[in-house]
Amino acid sequence: MKTRITQMLNIEYPIIQAGMSWASSCAALPVAVSEAGGLGVIAAGPMYEQDFRKVLETVRASTDKPFGVNIPLYRPGAQAFLDLAYEFRVPVIFASQGGPAKHLARFQDIGTRWVHVVSTLEHAAKAAAAGVDALAVVGGEAGGHPPANEVSSLVVVRKAVRDFDLPIIGGGGVADGYGIAAMLALGADAVQLGTRFLMTQEASVHEAYKTLAVATGVDGTQLVGRKGLPVRMIRNEFADHMQQVDQTVTDKEEYEAQFRKSTLKQAALEGNVSWGKVEVGQSVGLVDHILPVREVMQQLVQELNAARQALSQI
Numbered sequence: 001m002k003t004r005i006t007q008m009l010n011i012e013y014p015i016i017q018a019g020m021s022w023a024s025s026c027a028a029l030p031v032a033v034s035e036a037g038g039l040g041v042i043a044a045g046p047m048y049e050q051d052f053r054k055v056l057e058t059v060r061a062s063t064d065k066p067f068g069v070n071i072p073l074y075r076p077g078a079q080a081f082l083d084l085a086y087e088f089r090v091p092v093i094f095a096s097q098g099g100p101a102k103h104l105a106r107f108q109d110i111g112t113r114w115v116h117v118v119s120t121l122e123h124a125a126k127a128a129a130a131g132v133d134a135l136a137v138v139g140g141e142a143g144g145h146p147p148a149n150e151v152s153s154l155v156v157v158r159k160a161v162r163d164f165d166l167p168i169i170g171g172g173g174v175a176d177g178y179g180i181a182a183m184l185a186l187g188a189d190a191v192q193l194g195t196r197f198l199m200t201q202e203a204s205v206h207e208a209y210k211t212l213a214v215a216t217g218v219d220g221t222q223l224v225g226r227k228g229l230p231v232r233m234i235r236n237e238f239a240d241h242m243q244q245v246d247q248t249v250t251d252k253e254e255y256e257a258q259f260r261k262s263t264l265k266q267a268a269l270e271g272n273v274s275w276g277k278v279e280v281g282q283s284v285g286l287v288d289h290i291l292p293v294r295e296v297m298q299q300l301v302q303e304l305n306a307a308r309q310a311l312s313q314i
Helices: 004-009 028-035 049-062 078-087 101-108 121-130 151-164 176-186 208-213 238-247 252-259 266-267 282-286 295-314
Strands: 016-017 040-043 066-071 092-096 113-118 136-139 168-171 192-194 221-226 231-232
Touching: 004 078, 004 136, 016 295, 028 040, 028 049, 028 066, 028 295, 040 049, 049 078, 066 078, 078 101, 078 121, 101 113, 113 121, 121 136, 121 151, 136 151, 151 168, 151 176, 176 192, 176 295, 208 266, 221 238, 238 252
Parallel strands: 016 192, 040 066, 066 092, 092 113, 113 136, 136 168, 168 192
Antiparallel strands: 221 231
8 A cells, every 4th residue: 555654654554653652651552563664653742751761772672673752841851851852863753732943953864754743733834844744644533632623534634735845644534444534535645543552462551441342332431631732531430520520610720620530540550440541543443352462453454455445346
């Protein structure tokens, strides 16, 4: 399968594993995805520098396939993580939540591709103007931090394809090969999947997190923290708490304090899925089993080929 992204990133399939804090803050998941022909992505967000270095060393020793790292530019110490990515000549940077302009030249000089992850067209335009190599555009169905305006992937990805002369990676609401085919039909050059890869054996989140995700339907998530930077997560006690906060708290500092009472770490690392932020996308309702990455990739490719064949006969 050849698209601008597969050729740019030198990968077999237009399938990219989203960088997910805790779930892919490890070597096992990214290595498995890259070895299976996709692009695995290390999530640097919650990591310490020394742990990030160890994971980079392990990935480099475990695969000769391309891989990426996801670095939120707003996080404290982001520059140190960028420096490590430079030192290891990471093939692909996925960056978000910050301006890329001052970082691009040195990475592009060594052949690293810079993909900027955005959830609004405004941020996409700024990143494109700065000179990034590609955009990863996610819609309202996505887990983690989808757009507060809740514009769907179907709309925002198609609009991005129309507006920007760059390779586009679409994301949000996709968990199988038929969804990948739909994104490619919109004009995307590849598809980013988070929740599907979170629900694999290699993902380094607590088993309670995965168990709850398997039991959750397509209507089992909601945007939480709408007055700030919202997250899409499974409904639980904390989500119910924030629903009350949305209705009663008007002071910004108090609102943010209430939102910080729960963390992704509580759910993903400690297994507290009643109060922690169990971040998944709406596509969680399309996933019924926790499987090894290799089997997931095989299924995705088979379904994508079946969808392409079906479309060709219309």
